[in-house]
Amino acid sequence: MVETISGSDAVLKVLEQWGVKNIYGLPGGSFDSTMNAIHNQKNEINYIQVRHEEAGAIAAAATAKLTGKVGVYFGSAGPGAVHLLNGLYDAKSDGVPVVALVAQVPTSNMNMDFFQAMDEEPIFDDVAVWNRTAMTAQSLPQMTDEAIRQAYMKHGVAVLTIPKDLGWADIKDTYEPNVKSHQTPIYPSPRPEDVQDAVKLINEAKSPMIYFGIGAKDAADELKEASEKFKMPLVSSFLAKGIIPDDYPAYLGSTGRVAPKPGSEVGFNTDLILWVGTNVPFSVFLFNKHAKVIQIDIQSEKLGKRRHNDVSMLADSKAALRAILDAGESREPSDLYEAAIADKKNWTDWQDSFKDSDEMPVRPEPIFDVLNHTASDKAVFAVDVGNVDINFERLINMHGDQKWATSGIYATMGFALPASIAAKLEYPDRDVYSLSGDGGFAMLMEEVMTQAKYNLHVVNIIFTNETLGFIEAEQTDDTNQPLEGVDLPDTNWAEVTKGMGAVTYTVHTKEDMQKAIEDAKQTDKPVVIDVKLTHKMPLTTQHMFIDTSWQDKDKVAEFVKKYDAQDLKPLSYFLKEAKNKELQTN
Numbered sequence: 001m002v003e004t005i006s007g008s009d010a011v012l013k014v015l016e017q018w019g020v021k022n023i024y025g026l027p028g029g030s031f032d033s034t035m036n037a038i039h040n041q042k043n044e045i046n047y048i049q050v051r052h053e054e055a056g057a058i059a060a061a062a063t064a065k066l067t068g069k070v071g072v073y074f075g076s077a078g079p080g081a082v083h084l085l086n087g088l089y090d091a092k093s094d095g096v097p098v099v100a101l102v103a104q105v106p107t108s109n110m111n112m113d114f115f116q117a118m119d120e121e122p123i124f125d126d127v128a129v130w131n132r133t134a135m136t137a138q139s140l141p142q143m144t145d146e147a148i149r150q151a152y153m154k155h156g157v158a159v160l161t162i163p164k165d166l167g168w169a170d171i172k173d174t175y176e177p178n179v180k181s182h183q184t185p186i187y188p189s190p191r192p193e194d195v196q197d198a199v200k201l202i203n204e205a206k207s208p209m210i211y212f213g214i215g216a217k218d219a220a221d222e223l224k225e226a227s228e229k230f231k232m233p234l235v236s237s238f239l240a241k242g243i244i245p246d247d248y249p250a251y252l253g254s255t256g257r258v259a260p261k262p263g264s265e266v267g268f269n270t271d272l273i274l275w276v277g278t279n280v281p282f283s284v285f286l287f288n289k290h291a292k293v294i295q296i297d298i299q300s301e302k303l304g305k306r307r308h309n310d311v312s313m314l315a316d317s318k319a320a321l322r323a324i325l326d327a328g329e330s331r332e333p334s335d336l337y338e339a340a341i342a343d344k345k346n347w348t349d350w351q352d353s354f355k356d357s358d359e360m361p362v363r364p365e366p367i368f369d370v371l372n373h374t375a376s377d378k379a380v381f382a383v384d385v386g387n388v389d390i391n392f393e394r395l396i397n398m399h400g401d402q403k404w405a406t407s408g409i410y411a412t413m414g415f416a417l418p419a420s421i422a423a424k425l426e427y428p429d430r431d432v433y434s435l436s437g438d439g440g441f442a443m444l445m446e447e448v449m450t451q452a453k454y455n456l457h458v459v460n461i462i463f464t465n466e467t468l469g470f471i472e473a474e475q476t477d478d479t480n481q482p483l484e485g486v487d488l489p490d491t492n493w494a495e496v497t498k499g500m501g502a503v504t505y506t507v508h509t510k511e512d513m514q515k516a517i518e519d520a521k522q523t524d525k526p527v528v529i530d531v532k533l534t535h536k537m538p539l540t541t542q543h544m545f546i547d548t549s550w551q552d553k554d555k556v557a558e559f560v561k562k563y564d565a566q567d568l569k570p571l572s573y574f575l576k577e578a579k580n581k582e583l584q585t586n
């Protein structure tokens with residue numbers, strides 16, 4: 001005899017068969033059947049009650065970013081559905097698979113202006129790669145299966161809307177999901193003529209460099225080999241931080257607003273960019289516009305999207321780099337390569353000179369120095385949006401098997417706390433840190449209660465500078481306008497979050513931070529460390545005045561004073577040094 005099962009139980013069964021371990025959500029009357037199914041299947045799937053739907057959707061997105069596997073969230077009809085949009089846009093923008101199960105009022109009340117009723121499909125149209133409302137209970141398991149496959153295949157958000165009565169209805173328990181249909185795709189190999197064209201451009205270039213993104217995440221060895229063989233400095237997108245260890249001498253970090261100085265300088269001095277698996281919208285502004293480009297991507301619509309290229313290689317980045325390496329000849333170091341390495345050393349020494357600074361309020365360098373010494377080789381960092389990205393990018397030395405996630409292209413504040421919940425649930429044996437500004441933390445701080453409810457030992461660090469620093473810097477440096485709307489009131493975060501169940505500390509100095517981090521090891525509760533940070537902005541690498549050979553001397557003096565940049569030298573200084581060395585050798 002065929003067994004029966006409720007529609008919602010069938011939905012959960014399909015998720016379990018796909019290997020989904022954690023499902024985030026907040027109950028509502030329209031999703032009673034899902035709560036009932038969660039109760040029935042609590043030994044098979046772990047339900048996490050978040051305190052805001054947006055946080056649940058961000059946690060699902062972070063699950064996908066950190067693990068590569070689909071993240072799942074559910075939300076009730078009406079407000080529950082609308083609240084989760086922000087997290088779904090984060091998943092869409094960073095191209096990760098998320099399934100959102102959204103409740104709808106019973107079919108008999110749909111289209112009748114019923115309580116919490118709204119036409120849900122249109123609001124998800126823009127964010128979703130697949131967006132459907134179930135019409136029968138029997139279709140629910142197959143539609144769940146389809147939602148997961150679509151999310152994986154199209155690297156985005158699939159939304160399945162479930163009217164309340166369908167979730168309760170009994171259906172035949174016969175559905176077998178197609179879990180084996182998701183296989184690692186085999187990407188094209190590069191065409192030999194493209195490899196030849198690429199090699200020719202590398203041979204002809206005077207100052208070639210590599211610019212890579214997360215599309216090169218499996219090609220770390222090839223990137224380093226190409227850098228060494230062809231003497232090309234490496235620059236990445238921000239999200240690609242961690243693919244190459246930060247202490248690799250020819251890796252200059254990212255480029256763009258969050259970038260360290262060498263990463264933002266080198267692109268304007270290159271004549272050839274080997275552009276591997278990156279699609280950053282700002283890319284077009286970050287390089288010499290006359291430089292030639294060899295672009296490698298697995299998606300043909302990305303080829304030539306961000307700027308004109310000279311060689312398009314529709315291929316897997318690892319295979320394409322390997323083919324170029326095999327076909328190309330070793331090069332002698334260019335002036336740019338030597339200068340870039342010296343520039344990185346100067347920058348690193350400059351940053352290191354503040355590690356033990358006793359300036360008050362405390363600078364970020366001493367605090368990040370403590371973090372670098374505390375975080376294990378397997379640490380996971382959930383990083384919010386704001387100045388914290390700049391400090392994380394420049395000051396955390398990623399190495400080993402460390403992982404991290406942020407809200408990249410969508411850049412929503414409030415990302416870190418929910419993402420840290422996902423990180424700790426997916427990697428319970430690893431040390432997990434959430435890093436936020438005081439603005440970002442305030443947005444979804446209620447999730448400290450979720451961490452406490454599930455005994456998640458996350459170390460949450462708030463960098464309290466009493467401003468939306470990133471925006472303050474934009475108003476100052478980009479648009480040169482009077483500051484407006486960026487100031488934030490100082491708040492006693494330790495008191496507030498202690499009331500939510502965290503073990504808390506307020507930190508004013510490096511020594512305080514060391515003590516807090518050590519002490520925090522004694523508890524298995526969530527920890528909140530409120531660092532009362534300097535209001536000084538991180539050095540802007542997009543509007544630098546440090547080069548007296550062509551910049552106004554007064555402006556240089558003002559800039560150097562503002563950012564304590566006395567020991568920083570411009571890339572042009574190291575280019576001159578490399579040129580002189582070359583002349584002496586010849």
Ligand SMILES: CC(=O)OP(=O)(O)O
Binds near residue numbers: 465469471
């Ligand atoms: C966004 C925020 O909290 O502020 P800051 O940019 O200073 O980190």
